[in-house]
Amino acid sequence: MSSSLNSHLIKKVLDPEIKFKEATSEYVDFTLSNVDLSLANSLRRVMISEIPTLAIDSVEVEKNTTVLADEFLAHRLGLIPLESYDIDKLRYNRECTCDNYCNRCSVTLILNVIATEDSSKSVYSRDLTIVQNDHIKNLKLGNPAVSNDVPEGILICKLRKGQELTVKCIAKKGISKEHAKWDSAAAIEFEYDPWNKLNHTDYWYETDAKVEWPIGKNHRDEIEPNEDDKFDYQAEPTVFYIGVESAKSLPANQIVIRGIDMLRQKVDGIYQELENMDRGLDLEEDLNNNINNGLGMDIGYQDENLGEEGDAYGMPNFAEQDIGYNEASNNNDDYGEANFSDDDEGDAAW
Numbered sequence: 001m002s003s004s005l006n007s008h009l010i011k012k013v014l015d016p017e018i019k020f021k022e023a024t025s026e027y028v029d030f031t032l033s034n035v036d037l038s039l040a041n042s043l044r045r046v047m048i049s050e051i052p053t054l055a056i057d058s059v060e061v062e063k064n065t066t067v068l069a070d071e072f073l074a075h076r077l078g079l080i081p082l083e084s085y086d087i088d089k090l091r092y093n094r095e096c097t098c099d100n101y102c103n104r105c106s107v108t109l110i111l112n113v114i115a116t117e118d119s120s121k122s123v124y125s126r127d128l129t130i131v132q133n134d135h136i137k138n139l140k141l142g143n144p145a146v147s148n149d150v151p152e153g154i155l156i157c158k159l160r161k162g163q164e165l166t167v168k169c170i171a172k173k174g175i176s177k178e179h180a181k182w183d184s185a186a187a188i189e190f191e192y193d194p195w196n197k198l199n200h201t202d203y204w205y206e207t208d209a210k211v212e213w214p215i216g217k218n219h220r221d222e223i224e225p226n227e228d229d230k231f232d233y234q235a236e237p238t239v240f241y242i243g244v245e246s247a248k249s250l251p252a253n254q255i256v257i258r259g260i261d262m263l264r265q266k267v268d269g270i271y272q273e274l275e276n277m278d279r280g281l282d283l284e285e286d287l288n289n290n291i292n293n294g295l296g297m298d299i300g301y302q303d304e305n306l307g308e309e310g311d312a313y314g315m316p317n318f319a320e321q322d323i324g325y326n327e328a329s330n331n332n333d334d335y336g337e338a339n340f341s342d343d344d345e346g347d348a349a350w
């Protein structure tokens with residue numbers, strides 16, 4: 001590796017830069033520099049798919065005499081953004097110990113509207129009222145998110161005189177990888193190389209691509225290439241223009257902060273798994289030493305079923321066993337026991 005290339009790589013690792021162009025509660029526009037395309041794209045992917053928010057997940061319809069079917073209304077209610085700033089205080093429903101839902105894994109909202117006047121009555125998301133409990137008291141969690149421009153929120157349905165809608169909505173924590181209703185970002189802009197100097201974009205055109213395609217939004221931030229310039233086949237993108245538009249369940253800056261934090265947690269997770277793997281390998285070595293020394297296995301990872309696959313000592317053949325770097329093995333406080341058990345599917349996390 002040449003020294004110039006080496007120093008280029010070192011700079012990329014050591015000097016990542018973020019410059020903010022615009023930051024409001026609804027939109028954040030920034031430039032991320034001196035990182036790889038893969039890292040910038042990871043941040044985009046995490047922000048759009050893995051930041052937990054709250055959304056209505058089940059609806060119990062008590063009375064619905066509107067023209068809209070229950071399923072149609074349930075779908076509309078699910079897509080209403082709910083305030084999720086303190087979502088970390090809520091458990092995922094699937095991780096909760098309750099049978100169905102409880103205050104620790106859900107927020108309940110009630111919608112109860114009757115049209116009594118001759119004119120039609122519009123039902124908006126602000127008409128949803130949160131059922132308070134001690135767990136969510138004083139938390140920024142569960143209220144329908146509205147903007148200053150449209151304080152009444154999202155139109156859910158319209159009622160004629162005499163029509164009634166009474167529903168109980170159970171909102172749960174989730175991520176948009178599961179369903180788009182949990183998406184914290186309405187849109188994420190991601191652009192690099194606005195002049196397409198790297199030829200990563202292959203334009204389809206009728207007669208002239210330059211006339212038919214607009215130049216990238218951030219083209220003023222980069223120098224326009226000269227037509228006579230030679231193509232630099234070693235060039236790599238190092239500046240990324242990212243815009244995050246909030247869906248209002250979280251402020252836009254929080255989406256970026258939580259995205260970076262989520263990415264860090266993922267890298268930390270890989271680190272921990274590799275550490276666990278090392279511990280598993282050490283354990284295997286210790287065990288082999290013990291077997292060779294005729295010490296037997298009394299250190300607590302024996303499983304009665306494993307003997308069938310074991311060696312002459314009745315010991316399991318660990319070369320054929322998964323050595324436990326899945327999520328379940330993380331929960332073991334003494335290494336070994338569950339790591340070597342039958343139901344350990346060590347490849348789940350890989």
Ligand SMILES: [Zn+2]
Binds near residue numbers: 093098101103105
């Ligand atoms: Zn629960």
